[in-house]
Every structure is written in C-alpha cells, then in structure tokens.
Amino acid sequence: MTELTKLTIAEARDMLTARELTSAELTDAYLAAIDSANASFNAYVTVTHDKARDMAKASDARLAKGEGGALEGIPLGIKDLFATEGVHTQACSHVLDGFKPRYESTVTANLWADGAVMLGKLNMDEFAMGSSNETSYYGAVINPWRAKGSNADLVPGGSSGGSAAAVSAWLCAAATATDTGGSIRQPAAFTGTVGIKPTYGRCSRWGIAAFASSLDQAGPITRDVRDAAIMLKSMASVDDKDTTSVDRAVPDYEAAIGQSIKGMRVGIPKEYRVDGMPPEIEALWQKGIAWLKDAGAEIVDISLPHTKYALPAYYIVAPAEASSNLARYDGVRYGLRVPGKDITDQYEKTRAAGFGREVQRRIMIGTYVLSAGYYDAYYLQAQKVRTLIKKDFEDVFAAGVDVILTPATPSAAFGVADQDMAADPVKMYLNDIFTVTVNMAGLPGIAVPAGLDGNGLPLGLQLIGRPFDEETLFRSGAVIEKAAGRFEPQKWW
Amino acid sequence: MSVDIQTVKRVARLAHIAVTDEDAERMSGELNTILGFVEQLNEVDVSGVEPMTSVIPMEMKKRRDEVTDGNKAADIVANAPATEENFFLVPKVVE
Numbered sequence: 286m287t288e289l290t291k292l293t294i295a296e297a298r299d300m301l302t303a304r305e306l307t308s309a310e311l312t313d314a315y316l317a318a319i320d321s322a323n324a325s326f327n328a329y330v331t332v333t334h335d336k337a338r339d340m341a342k343a344s345d346a347r348l349a350k351g352e353g354g355a356l357e358g359i360p361l362g363i364k365d366l367f368a369t370e371g372v373h374t375q376a377c378s379h380v381l382d383g384f385k386p387r388y389e390s391t392v393t394a395n396l397w398a399d400g401a402v403m404l405g406k407l408n409m410d411e412f413a414m415g416s417s418n419e420t421s422y423y424g425a426v427i428n429p430w431r432a433k434g435s436n437a438d439l440v441p442g443g444s445s446g447g448s449a450a451a452v453s454a455w456l457c458a459a460a461t462a463t464d465t466g467g468s469i470r471q472p473a474a475f476t477g478t479v480g481i482k483p484t485y486g487r488c489s490r491w492g493i494a495a496f497a498s499s500l501d502q503a504g505p506i507t508r509d510v511r512d513a514a515i516m517l518k519s520m521a522s523v524d525d526k527d528t529t530s531v532d533r534a535v536p537d538y539e540a541a542i543g544q545s546i547k548g549m550r551v552g553i554p555k556e557y558r559v560d561g562m563p564p565e566i567e568a569l570w571q572k573g574i575a576w577l578k579d580a581g582a583e584i585v586d587i588s589l590p591h592t593k594y595a596l597p598a599y600y601i602v603a604p605a606e607a608s609s610n611l612a613r614y615d616g617v618r619y620g621l622r623v624p625g626k627d628i629t630d631q632y633e634k635t636r637a638a639g640f641g642r643e644v645q646r647r648i649m650i651g652t653y654v655l656s657a658g659y660y661d662a663y664y665l666q667a668q669k670v671r672t673l674i675k676k677d678f679e680d681v682f683a684a685g686v687d688v689i690l691t692p693a694t695p696s697a698a699f700g701v702a703d704q705d706m707a708a709d710p711v712k713m714y715l716n717d718i719f720t721v722t723v724n725m726a727g728l729p730g731i732a733v734p735a736g737l738d739g740n741g742l743p744l745g746l747q748l749i750g751r752p753f754d755e756e757t758l759f760r761s762g763a764v765i766e767k768a769a770g771r772f773e774p775q776k777w778w
Numbered sequence: 779m780s781v782d783i784q785t786v787k788r789v790a791r792l793a794h795i796a797v798t799d800e801d802a803e804r805m806s807g808e809l810n811t812i813l814g815f816v817e818q819l820n821e822v823d824v825s826g827v828e829p830m831t832s833v834i835p836m837e838m839k840k841r842r843d844e845v846t847d848g849n850k851a852a853d854i855v856a857n858a859p860a861t862e863e864n865f866f867l868v869p870k871v872v873e
Contacts, residue, residue: 387853486834499833528839529832597816608793615794617866622859628869633796645795646808652793653781653809663816668829670822675830710808711815727833752834 289314290455294512308358312341325778328451331373332405340402357400362457368492377421380639381620390492408447416716418446429454429774432740439698442472449476467720470732474693474745477772485727486531489524497606514538541756547581552686556592576768589677595722601667608651675726693732693745
C-alpha cells in the first residue's frame with residue numbers, strides 16, 4: 286500500500302479513471318500513512334478520517350458512472366487557514382479555539398466540486414505569520430528532510446510548513462497553501478516540492494482567514510509541476526464574494542506543460558545576488574540559467590533597482606493590514622474568551638492570551654505605523670515604494686522579458702529553534718528576501734526544486750511571470766524540473 | 779525614532795492587548811529592531827510617486843442592492859463563547 290501514496294495526482298487520476306484503483310484504496314493508504322507518521326512531523330492538526338472515507342466512497346460512485354471531476358478521488362490536505370464547514374479552522378491560533386465554521390471557503394468548495402477528498406487540516410504558522418512554522422499554537426512542524434549524517438530536526442519553512450511537509454512525506458497527494466510574502470514558495474523550496482503563488486486576484490480569498498488582504502493569495506504545494514497546474518486550475522475561479530477576484534476565465538494550465546520555451550526571454554535580475562549568499566545558491570542559479578538556455582531560451586540581464594526595499598516596505602504594509610484584520614478576534618463572536626472586569630479588560634486579556642508572540646509583535650508594529658502622526662512617515666511612504674517596486678517589474682516586462690529567474694530562498698532549511706533567528710526577528714524575515722517582491726507587485730511566482738546542497742538538502746529556483754501569465758511559469762518550470770529531476774527525502778520515519 | 783516603554787503601552791492599549799511591564803520591555807526592543815530595519819525606506823526618492831491602492835488594476839465590482847442572503851442567526855452565533863436568544867453576550871457596557 287505504501288507505493289500508492291507516492292503517486293502524483295496525474296498518475297493517480299489516470300489509474301482512478303481506468304478503474305485500476307479506487308479512491309477508497311488511495312484514501313485509506315494516505316490515512317494509514319498519516320496515522321503512522323504524523324507524530325514524526327506534526328503536519329496535520331486534525332485528521333478527518335470519516336469525512337475522507339465518505340468523500341472517497343462518493344468519488345468511487347461517480348467514477349463508476351464515468352462522471353468524475355478533474356480531481357475526482359484525489360486525497361488532499363488543507364491548510365488550517367481555509368474555512369472548512371464543520372471542521373477545525375483556527376489558523377493554528379489559540380484565539381480561534383474551537384472554531385468550526387458554518388461555511389466553506391471558495392477555494393476548498395471548488396476542490397470538492399471537482400471531486401477531491403479531504404484528509405484533514407494542516408499545521409501552519411499562526412495566522413500565516415512566520416517563515417519556519419514555529420509560531421503555530423500547535424507546535425513546530427518537522428521537515429521530512431535531514432542533513433546527510435545528521436538526526437537534527439529541520440524546519441519545513443513557513444507559513445505553509447504543514448502543507449509542504451505533508452506533500453514531501455507522502456501524507457497527501459497535494460495540499461492547499463497561502464502566500465503573503467513567500468509562504469508557499471519558501472516551504473516548497475525547503476522540502477523539495479513545487480509551490481505556486483498565482484497572480485493577486487486569481488484565487489478567491491473568501492473564507493480564508495485574512496492576514497494582509499492586499500498581499501494574500503492561495504495556491505497549491507505539490508510533488509511536481511504538472512500537479513501544480515492541475516491543482517491551480519481547480520482552486521482558481523471568478524468569485525463575486527471576493528471583490529478583488531478578477532473577472533477572467535481560468536485557462537487549462539496543464540496544457541502548458543511540455544510546451545517549448547524556444548525564444549522565451551528570461552530575465553536575470555542583478556539585485557538578487559545579495560551579500561552573504563551561499564556559493565551553492567549562486568551555483569544553482571547558474572545551473573538554472575544553463576538549463577533554460579539549453580532549452581532554447583534567450584537569457585537577458587535585467588535590473589529591478591528597488592528590490593532591496595521590498596522587505597522593509599512589506600514589514601510596514603503587512604503588519605498594518607494585519608493589525609486591522611485581526612481586530613475582529615475579540616472574544617465576542619468566536620473563539621477564546623478570557624473574562625475581565627469590564628469589556629475592555631476582556632478584549633485585552635483575550636487578545637494577550639490568544640495571540641502568540643509573533644502575531645502580537647506584528648499587530649503592535651501595524652498599530653504603531655498607522656497611529657496618529659506616523660501614518661505618512663511609514664504607511665504612505667511604504668505604499669509609494671510599493672508603486673516603485675511594481676514599476677520595476679512593469680519596465681522589464683515592457684522591454685520584452687517573458688519570465689524572471691531567481692533563487693527561491695537565500696539558504697536551505699535551517700534547524701528547529703535556531704538561536705540567531707530567535708534573538709532577532711529581522712533575521713527570520715530575511716528568509717523572504719527573494720519571494721516578497723512578487724507579493725508586493727501582485728505577480729505570479731513558482732518555486733521549483735532544482736538541486737541539493739552539500740548537506741543533501743533541497744534548494745529551489747523561482748520563476749516570476751507577468752500578471753495572469755501562470756502558463757509561462759508552468760512551461761518554464763517544467764523545463765527546470767525535467768533538467769533537474771525530482772527530489773525525495775530519505776525515509777527515516 | 780525610538781519606541782520607549784510608555785509608547786509600547788500606549789500602542790498596546792490601542793491594539794487591545796494586555797501587556798505586563800516585562801512584555802513592554804521586551805516588545806520595545808523588538809519593535810525598535812524592526813523600525814530600525816524599515817528606516818532605510820527613507821532613502822528612496824518618492825517625489826511625484828502615487829501610493830499604491832490596488833496591485834492589479836481593476837474597477838471595484840458592484841452588485842444590485844438586494845438582500846441575497848440571511849435568516850441564519852443560529853449559524854452566526856454558533857461559535858460564540860456566550861449567547862442568549864441569538865444575541866452575543868458581553869459584559870455590561872452601559873450603567
């Protein structure tokens with residue numbers, strides 16, 4: 286049975302359609318894998334055994350009649366940020382204790398409408414704020430990858446650390462995730478999986494707990510590029526319930542896989558060569574350039590002059606929006622309530638007990654930069670810089686560049702409870718240095734595994750595309766995947 | 779601009795988060811580190827640059843002003859810590 290859990294979505298789909306495999310068998314294989322291995326990773330915070338088996342049975346009935354949807358019978362893990370009706374939805378925060386929504390997020394509703402099966406809810410950084418999955422109220426997630434000759438626990442990245450670990454350790458066929466500053470692409474890079482953050486407005490944000498509304502986007506984490514295309518096709522939609530959902534038909538992304546990149550113009554931004562970047566990352570980048578060139582692409586040196594300001598601008602814009610979005614958690618309508626001597630005391634005690642340190646830190650920063658007298662100096666300045674960051678990208682695309690190639694992260698996965706990062710929040714924030722620009726400009730970005738470092742840990746490359754040109758990312762991502770091969774952790778669990 | 783402990787306490791009140799003196803001390807260090815990091819934005823020349831309001835150019839969607847949903851009070855209060863007859867219960871706020 287263990288081999289079933291190694292199938293890609295595309296492989297499982299073909300076997301299910303051919304009736305060589307039932308969704309019940311596949312779902313049971315995943316549930317057994319979760320029951321035996323989840324304790325090693327802490328990837329799932331809730332496993333929905335009964336619901337999974339019921340959904341699988343319904344899928345098998347539809348498949349028997351030849352009525353299967355695009356994801357019929359495929360077992361998925363869902364990040365805890367997505368509202369799932371009647372099922373644990375707490376953004377991995379104490380403040381949402383016991384919350385079981387009476388509604389379903391648009392993205393998950395789309396997946397179920399296409400026949401997917403829910404295995405459970407996945408661990409994440411609290412309210413998606415973190416780059417190591419260590420801010421979760423439910424504890425850290427452990428990366429299935431270990432350095433050669435070492436038993437030390439590594440982080441899977443964050444905030445979608447549970448999603449990345451579960452896909453990498455074969456505990457689901459694919460997972461939903463979200464990305465505000467790199468939360469899909471960085472964990473994908475740390476676990477040898479594929480992660481795509483689509484263009485802002487491509488996936489509905491309705492029913493996803495909001496962190497920073499102008500930056501948040503949902504996307505998948507998968508075993509390979511083709512699976513990412515299959516998942517995104519189902520997740521994306523036009524939704525009247527989200528006013529920022531863009532009215533644009535969802536293309537057949539899978540058709541882009543295998544298409545030639547001959548003549549494609551690939552931009553290499555000089556500003557992504559940062560001080561202190563390990564030589565292995567630079568070497569990986571050069572390999573990626575060579576692979577795309579060999580496949581017929583034209584390599585162009587480009588400049589994105591405001592790159593270095595993206596991360597500081599992000600740490601004003603994102604906390605500002607978060608401080609506003611998280612004002613709703615007050616112990617009145619849902620979740621935790623800590624009684625106080627009056628209502629203000631109740632709010633203050635509830636929020637002090639309910640939010641973890643990182644979330645409190647970001648609410649405080651956001652409240653400060655939006656407070657009287659500071660708004661212009663911080664928030665307005667950051668939004669102006671954001672305009673310039675976006676213009677950098679617009680200029681290179683206008684000059685004929687089709688896609689931009691960069692490293693996905695400045696390092697491979699680091700250790701759980703890293704002392705340097707614990708001592709300085711900015712050190713942790715630097716993980717997102719290559720990914721955050723993409724959120725600031727609203728563009729699509731994909732992280733594709735491209736090699737291993739000297740310790741045998743996976744490293745990823747990132748491709749950045751024009752707005753709504755995810756197809757070019759799948760096309761070029763598939764070329765990198767074909768050249769680099771796929772990467773699997775050594776099973777120690 | 780350096781954030782002192784009094785400022786941390788004032789911001790915490792605005793954010794409705796109870797902080798002890800010890801929390802405020804720790805937070806002031808962390809906040810100053812982050813504010814020190816974002817300070818570099820001041821070196822960017824933004825004269826004549828419009829602040830971003832929408833990352834993807836789009837017109838605000840509108841719909842007819844009609845009631846399309848409702849009659850689900852029980853669903854809305856289902857997750858509340860304290861309710862009575864479909865009202866949220868809170869400590870007394872008016873004497």
